[in-house]
Amino acid sequence: MGVSFDLFDTLVTADYPADPAAAVGTELAERGVSVPDDWADAYTEIHVDAPNGAEVPLPAHVSRALASRGVTVQGNTARRAVVAAFDPAVETRSGARAAIDAARDRGHAVALCSNCSVPELVGRTLVRSALSRDDFGAIVTSVGCGWRKPASEIFEQTAAQLGVSSTDLVHVGDDPRTDGGITSVGGTALLLTNGCMTAEPGATAEGTSSVSGETRVLESLAKLPDALDELGEIEPGGDRP
DSSP: OEEEEOOBTTTEEEOOOSSHHHHHHHHHHHTTOOOOTTHHHHHHSOOSOOOTTBOOOHHHHHHHHHHTTTOOOOTTHHHHHHHHHOOOOEEEOTTHHHHHHHHHHTTOEEEEEEOOOSTTHHHHHHHTSSOOGGGOSEEEEHHHHSBOTTSHHHHHHHHHHHTSOGGGEEEEESOTTTGGGGGGGTOEEEEEOSTTOOSOTTBOTTSOBOOSSEEEEESOGGGHHHHHHHHHTSOTTOOOO
């Protein structure tokens, strides 16, 4: 069995900019970019015609938003501005380390599976947390693989990198709308009952329920060992208790 963890609001909390458009605009201006007067509007508009569920890297979005207002940026200016704008203080959530260790101690392959449109942010977040890249057998991000949770592709890639079937992947997260997407490929969602849960377990981004996999509520990360032990008692193809 493989176990994947969501990063933000599951294993760590991060201090995001209160106004992302303004934060990016400030960093662009500091790099000599003429920021349009209506930048706040440009930032929120759709500029990349991407397939449903695909991730659009934020630097690409920013470059297109500027171009829509006749502003051209050179080289990696947009990327550097975005990376600088999203430079958060990070706090590791209680029980995160023990939860990862519990999964590994039970012989499960462990991955990180995170939505993030900002390049380098996941890596910098791990460096600032009590966790590290070495804690995970695979790190799959939406900006890296091109698909955002709840898209089935990101979970399929996570399972493949761990060398397990997607039906044998257990994903631990906090948001039913995104992390609950694991059920679309037959996996199991363990969803934390914290303040970030804003939809019913099993609900997808479109608001419909997936029935191919299973969703369970996880009261806290401290309860993960018991949940994994319970799932491990189920024979392949057998009935779940």
